[in-house]
Amino acid sequence: MTITEHAETGAVPEPTPMDVDAVRPSTLPSPARPGFNTDTVALGALFVAMFAFLAALVAIGFASRAIDEHRAVQASEVPTAGATAGEAVSLSEFSISPDPIEVGTGASLSVTNDGAVVHNLSVEGQATPMLESGDSATLDLSKLTPGSYTLICDVAGHAAAGMQAVLNVG
Ligand SMILES: [Cu+2]
Numbered sequence: 001m002t003i004t005e006h007a008e009t010g011a012v013p014e015p016t017p018m019d020v021d022a023v024r025p026s027t028l029p030s031p032a033r034p035g036f037n038t039d040t041v042a043l044g045a046l047f048v049a050m051f052a053f054l055a056a057l058v059a060i061g062f063a064s065r066a067i068d069e070h071r072a073v074q075a076s077e078v079p080t081a082g083a084t085a086g087e088a089v090s091l092s093e094f095s096i097s098p099d100p101i102e103v104g105t106g107a108s109l110s111v112t113n114d115g116a117v118v119h120n121l122s123v124e125g126q127a128t129p130m131l132e133s134g135d136s137a138t139l140d141l142s143k144l145t146p147g148s149y150t151l152i153c154d155v156a157g158h159a160a161a162g163m164q165a166v167l168n169v170g
Contacts (some may be wrong), residue, residue: 061168089165093117100165121151123144123150148166
């Protein structure tokens, strides 16, 4: 009876120190594990930081590419505006068409005499040579600042007869 009691009582206190010992080893390595975990986390954070840095570089690369492409588009739009430089103008009896004529600064006009008699095109002291029927010439407008001008034919009486057109620059 007493043996079994001892055994029982002995068996009861024994697991308690075992539990304490079981707890102690687990608590002892656990401070060490957080040490490992901290390093692992630090390494992980470093990798994440490096990845983020690389991703940022790639993003910057794409952004600068996008800017370059945008600039390229803008640059290609400039010659398109320049295409207006050679805007076709037709002379006839007795009109200048189109009217009005809209151009950007630095533009020029591609003038053709579609009439039967001699005509020219003149604005602010700039003029094409006298053009025979069917002839063409370029009228340089690069000296004109933005504003509204009147194009005329210099042949006597032609402007009064209707050979006038509004030229808007800018
Ligand atoms: Cu004329």
